[in-house]
Amino acid sequence: MxxxxxxxxxxxxxxxxxxxxxxxxxxxxxxxxxxxxxxxxxxxxxxxxxxxxxxxxxxxxxxHPRRYGWFIYYILVFAWECFKSNIDVASRVLHPRLPINPGIVKVKTCLKTETGLTFLANFITLTPGTLSVDVDPENGYLYIHWIDVKAQGLEEASKIIISKFEKISKEVFE
Amino acid sequence: MKFFRWLLGSVFLAGTIIFIFSYLKVGPQAKLMLYLLVSFLLSLFRVLKGPTPADRAIATDIFGILVIGFCAILAVYTGRDWYMDVAIAWGLQSFIGTLALAKFIEGKNFDE
Amino acid sequence: MNETIALIFIVVGITFDLFGCIGLVRMPDIYNRLQASTKCVTLGTCGILFGVLIKFGFSAAGVKALLCIIFLLLTAPVSAHALARATHRSGVKLWDKSVCDKYKDDKDALS
Structure with missing residues (x-):
């Protein structure tokens, strides 16, 4: 019923x-x-x-108690990536020639729920050199501003940026 | 010209920091707050200069986050707990204000 | 001992705040400014609040500092995301030397 x-x-x-x-x-x-x-x-x-x-x-x-265990692991990975990103951005800012190579790329994610997408976008914003600009929740696309573009294609960019975080987010929030 | 601007900015920053560090006769706690005031000045410079309205909105957001840190340092060095309440309330208000500014820049109504 | 560790955290936090504001002034483009300033200032302020947490211990003000850290980590990326999206939709271009802009290409293809 x-x-x-x-x-x-x-x-x-x-x-x-x-x-x-x-x-x-x-x-x-x-x-x-x-x-x-x-x-x-x-x-x-x-x-x-x-x-x-x-x-x-x-x-x-x-x-579910299993989710809380994964959540602690998520926080540890998050803190380490956040620290690394700050060192990276500070070195770029203080460099005299300003070594940036910016652009907006498009990646595909397999998360579906709104909570998972929100936390994935937060994670992307605080990790090295990336900032989420817009989300397309129906098809699962994320538009990401990248301060140092290494690959422009859909698959390569997805592999470099989000493949590591996607697994943890899926375990915690889905 | 670009080299000249870079030189001017670095001389200004280094001069301010050396002035605070060696010439000013205040306690070490007040020196920490003055270092934070340098970053307040830089974000106010972006508010004044920014070519588009979005630049000013970003600088205002950063200013709001800096005020939280300032309240935290005040809470440490005066020993009064209620400065942390001020920090939490200021953070909430700054977040909501930034969202409203973002809606305004986007050119939509507030209930959309 | 506790005071020294708290002082180290606060000094590191203030240094990152200063780097973030230098990035806010130096970067050429609005999106790059947003990246540099949001990351550095968020971690710097979290460092200051963590120093406060160590200094006060697990008391009323320390727990408030912990809540403030959680709140800041949740809201600062959200406001950065909202500002970036609003800026792009209001028609501000990227920097001249940018590599690609897939978002604008997709929007042009839709309309």
């Missing part, structure tokens, strides 16, 4: 929203007084009742 399963999904989504907003409230207050917890519960439940079904589309994914 489609209607019943849809209502069930909305309830799951509200529960997830409640827990996430309550966690953020507790971290911001950082005291376990009963007044703070009471107000936080009230405000979180109001937020969950109002905006619960807009927060996540697939609420059952929040209950």
């Amino acid at each position: 489609p209607g019943a399963s849809w209502g069930f999904k909305k309830m799951y989504s509200k529960v997830v929203t409640f827990f996430v907003s309550f966690l953020i409230w507790t971290l911001l207050c950082f005291s376990l007084d009963w007044q703070h917890i009471l107000i936080g519960g009230l405000v979180s439940s109001v937020v969950a009742l109002m905006m619960g079904d807009m927060f996540t589309d697939y609420p059952k994914k929040w209950f």
